[in-house]
Amino acid sequence: MTLILFNKPYDVLSQFTDRGTEGSARRTLSHFIDVPGIYPAGRLDLDSEGLLLLTDDGRLQARIADPAFKLPKTYLVQVEGVITDTALAALRRGVRLKDGPTRPAEAEAIADPQLWPRDPPIRVRKSIPDCWISLTIREGRNRQVRRMTAAVGFPTLRLVRWRVGDWTLDGLSPGEWQCRPA
Template identity: 75%
Template sequence: MPRLILFNKPFGVLSQFTDKGTEGSPRKTLSDFITVPGVYAAGRLDQDSEGLLVLTDDGQLQNRISDPKFKQPKTYWVQVEGVPDEAALKALRTGVTLKDGKTAPAKAEAIPEPENLWPRDPPIRVRKSVPDSWISLTITEGRNRQVRRMTASVGHPTLRLIRAQVGEWTLNGLGTGQWRKA
């Protein structure tokens, strides 16, 4: 039976167990939170993204979760600058053209701020003259910084990005930095 761990990755943590980056200022990694041997992240979350990271010791399962050819849906809660109108949401739903080509259609909808949301450290920048809002965005691709590039392409840069769901697994009940076996 494969081991499966669901982890709520905090902002600023690398999606790997070691840091081969710069000396003198070690960054936090998965090893600062998870002590289960032999598990590896199925996919990645950028250092400045938060939320659900699935880890497993099963290479085939890891591939099925992370390889875009399997079209595993991933849902993100995205705090964006401004308030997207229906035209912006429709563009996300039909696919937007990025430098590396057009994205597949996504599920996109305006949502209220997610309940029980933990504070981010450091907090996002707030500009009194520019409102912010939240959208839920579900994609089946896995391009580099795809969600951030998609929201920027429709005129609403991402301020905070939280992955809430990968396939059937959700973030529900996990505080930031917490993990559980699935």
């Protein structure tokens, strides 16, 4: 069984081929990883960064990706504005999105995690501060974290998945990967 932890950079597709428009030159997993027979266990949006797990084991892939297993996923989220206790409490209770309420999340304000610089950098507004939160969810709807922070009035500027279950991004720079025990 192979399990690969990959630090997906910003603007990289979470798949090995680009099925987009003809002639598109978007970067994919194949630009970074040349290991046959592995597949992503879950996804990260093009504009999200961080931990992506890949495996050749179908059962492990299902356990990681299927929301029924409620595997915790922790994100470091830079939001526009200074997060309030009220907004954090709403995230902890679960928020209502267009596709229904979310499960309760773990949410807390954190100090700037001093991550690698993003390329391109986030948009910065001199008149509007920003801050970081740690958000742990146990489901995985499309663009869920971004929609949750927006629902409580704090749009996401940068989104980095730091942890999935017991696996973390510790020691991996953007674009780097390593095999780990499952």
